[in-house]
Amino acid sequence: MVLAPLRKFGLPKLGGGVGGKSSAAEMQQAVQILRDYEQSGHGWFWSTDAGGRIDYLSECVAERLGKNRSEVLGQPFSSLFTLDSVDTEQVERTLPVILSKRKTFAEFAVRAAVRGEELWWSISGRPQHDSAGNFAGFRGNGADVTERRRSQRKAERLAMYDSLTGLSNRHRMSSHLDNTLAAFRQAKRSCAVMMLDLDRFKQVNDTLGHPAGDELLKQVADRLSRVVDSGCELGRLGGDEFEVILPDLDDRGRLGEIAKKIIDMVSQPYALEGARCVIGVSVGIAIAPYDGVTSDELIRNADLALYSAKGGGRGQFRFYSTELHNEAETRRRIEEDLRDALSEGQISLNYQPLVCTRTNAVVAMEAVMRWAHPDLGSISPALFIPVAEESNQIAQLGEWALRQACEDASRWPGNVKVSVNVSPAQFANKNLPSLVTQALANSGLPAELLELELTESIFLNDSESTEEMFAALKGVGVRLALDDFGTGYSSLGYLRKAPFDKIKIDQSFIRGVTEPGTRNVAIIKAIVSLAEALDMDTTAEGIEAHDELDLMRELKVSQIQGFIYSKAISGEDALAAMQSGEWIIEPEGPSKARSDRKTVFRKVGLIHEDHRYEVTMRNLSNTGCLIEGLLDVPVDTVFVVDFGEGQLAVATVRRSRGTMQGMEFEHTLVADGAGGLVTRNRVSPYMLAAAGMPLGALPPGQYPLGPQSNGSGTFTMPRFAHLNEAAKKGEVQRAAEAKAAG
Incomplete structure (x- = not known):
């Protein structure tokens, strides 16, 4: 009879009311209320005997477990629940302990033993005793708290994880680094931190819109997750900033390899809403305990290394060193002083010969900027050009270099070409063709003697405007060269669509090209074959030794540029060398290439x-x-x-x-x-x-x-x-x- 176990929950006995009829009615009403409550799904009831075996359980609970109530009765109460593998509560061990204490407990969260479904209950129980005071079991109630736990877990996740990428957020990364460094300091262990900042992300965001920018961040996060080892912590700090915590790693060779892998992976093209775009990433690295023993010190120094990486041309990595503090101050001064360098006559052009591989005759001269700072001395363009690009001064410098190079080359005898580098910012300027036309007209230099060197980053968004710019420049009549081929975002598709006249093979492929087992020979051979098929010249950059020169001749590279022929010289020296007619340079250098010294x-x-x-x-x-x-x-x-x-x-x-x-x-x-x-x-x-x-x-x-x-x-x-x-x-x-x- 169902009423017997329900009396355990405090129902009155029959005959307890006036004349007995009222009590029976109350009993029936109470039973109906309990039934309605159980069937509503808001809660349920349970009871056990002194041995912890179930002697009452709401029908709705048995149904959720996929069983009949008769199958459940007599089973241990704890058998209804299982261990949650995500939450660290080990219910099958802790619940028996709670029951063994025979004390009242309330709202204890347990996970139901339902296969393939996440179901959480909150249970409460009160111990019962017989008339002699002996323990007679528990009776209690339960409620479904699955949605509440999911909401709680979601709130906890929002507080600790980035909602866009699913990576750890700034708060979680900071807490994790604090705890790691505190533990590692006691154990005298090392820990590295990488700070990552995406290059040209803002341009993609502005061009394609914020939804595309969000999708790009998701794809970046996915790529980083594949690169970073499972033992490391990866997080997004906000915007386009990411952080990696690498415990027990202080080998800078290994860290450099990881940084290069991250740079290579992130720099591969992305597909966004039918558009193709390319970004990059810069990486700053600091290592505890060498570069700091607290999270504030380590993050500050990793940020300083990141700043140096971005200032060095982006798409690079840097290790922190104490010298970076001086570099940051020097860079700030360079940015300020560069604004007046042109007007004060501190900027000049030098020229490095490009020599025909077969005849040793100079066929072109590449214009290279030089800055003679009154206090800091000669400043390398590798240092001030990235500063000029970041501070929006490159357009002014580039326009001046174009005019000056055309003016100098107009005085050269013969048909020696002049090659001028054009930055992505200049290439994006729709007025570039008119600036080129004006520079040629003012100097009197024939258009076919001007060669514009472009890097692969001009293909950032692969848009129609890029093709229109190519058409406009070819309409002027100048030659186009693809510089640093193979180091950035190269694609055969670019060569198919872009009307280049020359491919410049980056010197990174030249380094070690004569060493046994290198693959660079095959790469250069393929580039030369491709260029010949497309009726393009090839230039090998950075040739310094005779064995490198001999190999380039064997591979049929068209032109050579490097110290084996000449370093960059002043415009006056270049003019003097060409006055007598054809300029022939005999190669001079070591017989064999050696490690960069x-x-x-x-x-x-x-x-x-x-x-x-x-x-x-x-x-x-x-x-x-x-x-x-x-x-x-x-x-x-x-x-x-x-x-x-x-x-x-x-x-x-x-x-x-x-x-x-x-x-x-x-x-x-x-x-x-x-x-x-x-x-x-x-x-x-x-x-x-x-x-x-x-x-x-x-x-x-x-x-x-x-x-x-x-x-x-x-x-x-x-x-x-x-x-x-x-x-x-x-x-x-x-x-x-x-x-x-x-």
Whole structure:
């Protein structure tokens, strides 16, 4: 009889009212109320015996479980529920504990044991006792809270995740980094942070609209998720900014590889609402504990590295270094001073020859901007051109360069062409054809002797206006060259539609082209074959060695540009060289290409045994360096080179002459993203702290070793004479001799 178990919920007994009839009616009414409540779906009832077995359960609950009530009765109450694999509550263990305490509990969330469906109930229960005070079981009620939990989870997700991309948001990333650094500091572990900022995203947003911009961000997030390892945390901070937290990673070679992979992946074309667009990304990297031990320090320094990457031309990565603070100040000054550089006559043009591969005759000259700053000296265009582009000064500089190059080339004898770089901002200016026409008319230079060099970024939006600009420029009669082919957004479709006369093979394909096993030979061969089929010339940039030149001739590259023939020279020197007629240059350079070795002038430390010497580094490559400062160092002597900021490299002397030593590194250096080199790993500040230095981001400068003995309790004498000390001794000796003679 159904009334018996319902009495457990407080129903009156029959005959309890006046004459018994009223009580029976009340009982029937109460039963009906309970039935209506159960059937409404707002709640249900349950009860157990002293052993925790179900002796009453609302029919609606059994139905939701896909069972008859008779199947459920007699089963353990906890068998109705299961562990939620997402929420960390382990219900099958915690609920029995709660029931075993035999105390009242309220609104305990449990997940129903329903396969293939997420169903949550909130249950409450009260212990029952018989007339002798013995525990007789529980009785209680429950309610469906599935929607409430979903709403709660959605609210929690909105608070911690980006609603557009589904990635962690700024708040979650900040909290995660704080917790990670706090834990890693105790465990003396490292952690890297990458700050990412999309290049040219605003242009896409403005051109295609915000819905397209949102879709682009989703696609970027999807690509980043495929690149970033599962053990790392990826988030969107807002706008077009992203962040990656990479625990236990301080290998700058590996971090550079990840950054390059991110740049390559994000820079691939996107399809948005039937339109094709291309963007890029810049990356700044900071590593704890070297670049900071708190999240504020690390984020600030990663941002500074990101700023440097964007200032260096975008589509690049940078590691943080203390030098970036000075670079940021220098860049700010460059932007300010550049506004007056033209009017004050500080900007000039130099010209680098492009030579016919077969005849060694100069066939063209590329105009290269030079800036002679009154205080900072000669500033590389690689530094001030990106600043000019970002500060909207490139149009003025580009127009001046076009006019000046045409003016200079008009005085050259013969048919030597002049090549002028045109920035994407200039190419987007609808007045460019008229500016070109005016420059040609004012100088008297024939149109066919002017060559405009364009980079692949002009195809950013692949719009009709691009094709219209090509048609207009070809209508003027000038030649068009595609610069840095293969390094950005190249596509065979561009060459099919764009009327280029020349393809310039970027020097990144030239580097290492003569090394065994390289694929660059096949790539260059394919480019040359493609150009020949399309009746285009080819130019190989950055040729410096004879083995590279011989290979370019073998591959039938049309023209060569590089130091093996000439660096960029002044307009006056170019004119003088061409006065006698055809200008033939005989190639001069090393027989074989070697690792890039850059001229530097940098103070570093050399550590040998228990002594540290300060010397001057004259050049640097990834495999070795040339130092000056020690006298007559024997070949095969091993040093530790201290570059500063915890960068130590073991090096062996391979050549020695007087005060100059050529050294080979035990482990090769890696690229820093800015054209420089750094050690793959650094000495941890935790190790320095163990030696008595304070824990924190390393301050600038080198770190001399503390006094050390040779094991016998005495200190060793320096093995080598230092150049400065030798010079001082010489001065003292000469002064003494002069005094004695006087």
